[in-house]
Amino acid sequence: MSSETTLPGLVPTARQVSAVVVEQEKLATNTYRLRLKCPELAQQIRPGQFFMVKEPGTNDPLLGRPFALFDTYEEDGLSVGIDFGYVSIGKLTNLMTHWSAGDPVQVWGPLGNGFPEPGDGHLMMVAGGIGQTPFLAVARESLGLKSYGNPPRELTGRPSKLTLAYGVRSKDYLAGIEQFTMEGLDLQIATDDGSFGHHGFVPELLQNAIHSDTPPDKVYCCGPEPMMEAVQKICLQEKVACWLSLESPMACGFGACFSCVVPVRQADGSWDYKRSCVEGPVFPAETLIFED
Numbered sequence: 540m541s542s543e544t545t546l547p548g549l550v551p552t553a554r555q556v557s558a559v560v561v562e563q564e565k566l567a568t569n570t571y572r573l574r575l576k577c578p579e580l581a582q583q584i585r586p587g588q589f590f591m592v593k594e595p596g597t598n599d600p601l602l603g604r605p606f607a608l609f610d611t612y613e614e615d616g617l618s619v620g621i622d623f624g625y626v627s628i629g630k631l632t633n634l635m636t637h638w639s640a641g642d643p644v645q646v647w648g649p650l651g652n653g654f655p656e657p658g659d660g661h662l663m664m665v666a667g668g669i670g671q672t673p674f675l676a677v678a679r680e681s682l683g684l685k686s687y688g689n690p691p692r693e694l695t696g697r698p699s700k701l702t703l704a705y706g707v708r709s710k711d712y713l714a715g716i717e718q719f720t721m722e723g724l725d726l727q728i729a730t731d732d733g734s735f736g737h738h739g740f741v742p743e744l745l746q747n748a749i750h751s752d753t754p755p756d757k758v759y760c761c762g763p764e765p766m767m768e769a770v771q772k773i774c775l776q777e778k779v780a781c782w783l784s785l786e787s788p789m790a791c792g793f794g795a796c797f798s799c800v801v802p803v804r805q806a807d808g809s810w811d812y813k814r815s816c817v818e819g820p821v822f823p824a825e826t827l828i829f830e831d
């Protein structure tokens with residue numbers, strides 16, 4: 540069972556909890572799904588929010604790492620834990636591949652702003668690589684299959700059409716296709732090498748959709764920076780409302796360290812640094828300035 544500590548003032552709803560690994564599953568090349576039991580976090584978190592994860596009892600790595608909510612899971616009708624997907628690329632994620640049922644994990648969250656309500660038009664989610672993880676909960680909430688948060692968020696509208704355009708470099712990296720196969724979700728896949736679905740980069744699927752009979756009214760995007768920059772450019776040109784979820788590296792996750800600041804355009808045309816962890820990670824596309 541998890542124990543709970545309140546975090547210092549900056550994010551009043553976030554808690555630090557001792558969670559426990561329930562299961563781990565390999566989804567694709569270097570890609571895994573971890574299930575943690577942590578009822579306090581599971582009952583609060585909303586689509587697009589994230590949490591920090593740390594292996595207890597080690598200073599290597601010293602800092603926690605951020606991961607987006609993939610989904611919550613239930614026991615007896617109550618959310619008791621979280622699933623998240625990760626790619627093993629460095630210190631913590633390599634350690635995580637060895638975690639198994641019963642292992643203790645330090646977690647703090649929920650953090651960040653999450654995605655806005657989907658509204659009632661065509662919502663298109665555009666994901667690159669592991670950037671697909673925030674969109675399972677968005678899809679399930681949008682289709683009325685699940686609700687999240689405490690009290691559960693009541694949506695004021697439901698999308699008339701819901702699409703996920705998901706791009707990976709090759710079919711061996713496709714993760715979570717089973718979970719994303721649901722009635723009401725149009726799943727479109729692109730691979731860089733043409734080994735599955737559309738042969739090309741995922742922003743091309745967005746371009747195609749914009750020029751189809753049912754163009755998107757709203758776009759949510761998460762993935763590698765060059766891909767998000769391409770999606771930002773298309774949406775600004777085509778005047779489609781768009782939100783980008785950044786994956787800026789961060790140390791604390793709750794606004795104290797300023798390690799995750801990004802330049803953001805202000806209403807008066809000037810710009811300022813904003814903390815991706817508390818003012819984001821989801822930003823309106825037109826406000827973000829990508830630095831080369």
Ligand SMILES: Cc1cc2nc3c(=O)[nH]c(=O)nc-3n(C[C@H](O)[C@H](O)[C@H](O)COP(=O)(O)OP(=O)(O)OC[C@H]3O[C@@H](n4cnc5c(N)ncnc54)[C@H](O)[C@@H]3O)c2cc1C
Pocket residue numbers: 589600604605606607608623624625626627628629630631632633669672673785786787788789820
């Ligand atoms: C809000 C948010 C949500 C996120 N959600 C997810 C998610 O759901 N799933 C997911 O997989 N990721 C997610 N990420 C990214 C995730 O946090 C990182 O993949 C994770 O922090 C990597 O930690 P690590 O300790 O394994 O890697 P680190 O050891 O910290 O390495 C990170 C990167 O730096 C490189 N690196 C490390 N050391 C060196 C060096 N000496 N020289 C050059 N390069 C080096 C590594 O190769 C790697 O690419 C998210 C990030 C944010 C901000």
